[in-house]
Amino acid sequence: MGIEDALRKQIEAIVILTDNEYDLVLRHFEAKNYKKHQYVVQAGSSAPYDHFVSKGLLKSSFTDEDGKEHIIQFAMEDWWISDPQAYHNRLDATLNIDCLENTQALAISIDNREKLCVECQKMEYFFLKKTTAGYIALQKRILSLMSQNSEDRYRLFKELYPDLVNRLPKKLIASYLGISRETLSRLSI
Template sequence: MEAVLRQQIGKIVSLSDDEFQFVLSHFLVGNYKKHQYIIQQENPVPYVHFVVKGLLKSFYIDKSGKKHILQFAMKDWWITDNQGFYNKQNATLNIDCLEDAQTFYITLENREKLCAELQKMEFFFLQKMTAGNIALQNRILSLMSKNSEERYMQFIQLYPDLIHRIPKTLIASYLGISRETLSRLSH
């Protein structure tokens, strides 16, 4: 499982074996069952998670009790409630497991310590945060400018592996379209 993290970091900065072991020593390993929550709305957010296997989703429950999917996270993805984690506030999001999952997770203190000790890792996290930013901007433009069909086609193109692992209701919620519209599009 360590290979997944090493490979991702290796795409951005090159680390010696010793340096990678040093990086790893700042993380803990978590194993979670399907349906288990790793972050809950209104609770503290002590960790950011790097997914090694399985599938998770982050979602927001609005005042009327309706769920809105913000993100799915599979192997090689980072997930947390960013606002809660980085600003040390309680979560506005929930994150739970759609499949049994395993993650490397790290506290903000350990992440900052790691970056101060090994500048390459600060560069790495800046690159990942930048990529996240680009993905979020594209998501906003997509929500604003694309119709249901275009959003669904874009999702299939970006995440071909996810289509068969995620219930249609959740994909519809992620895309901001109705379950009925999605059924029509996916047949």
């Protein structure tokens, strides 16, 4: 399945588009190719795109004043990634987004997204549903970090993202879960 087919499949899980409507959608996106270790967004710079990942794996993270990296999100095939605050508010990024694998994506600027939503109300509904799902997932993650022990967080991670367990180094999984690499090693069965 090609990159454009994957995007259409995801959109049509929420709204059905005619071929003409989908052609309109595609005119608002740009194809992007990134190399492993390349930054898509760096803290302090702009975050001009929201990326739909067709192939590859990315990581969104925040580095605190002590230089410690806190992983916010991973994004693999059929997932979206950006620095939402910077993207939607046209501010400098607070997050770094870098490629853990060579990555292909379709990217949409905020201007093109807003224009597309005016031109095709179905896409406004699609983005609303995707954003809402993202907020719900984030709320679940925060509640998990606040209320679950390390073992339960790891078990949930493996249940929700079985494909990521084998694609990510243990160090990154541990950081995402808010635990040490050593603790994760003790939990790995």
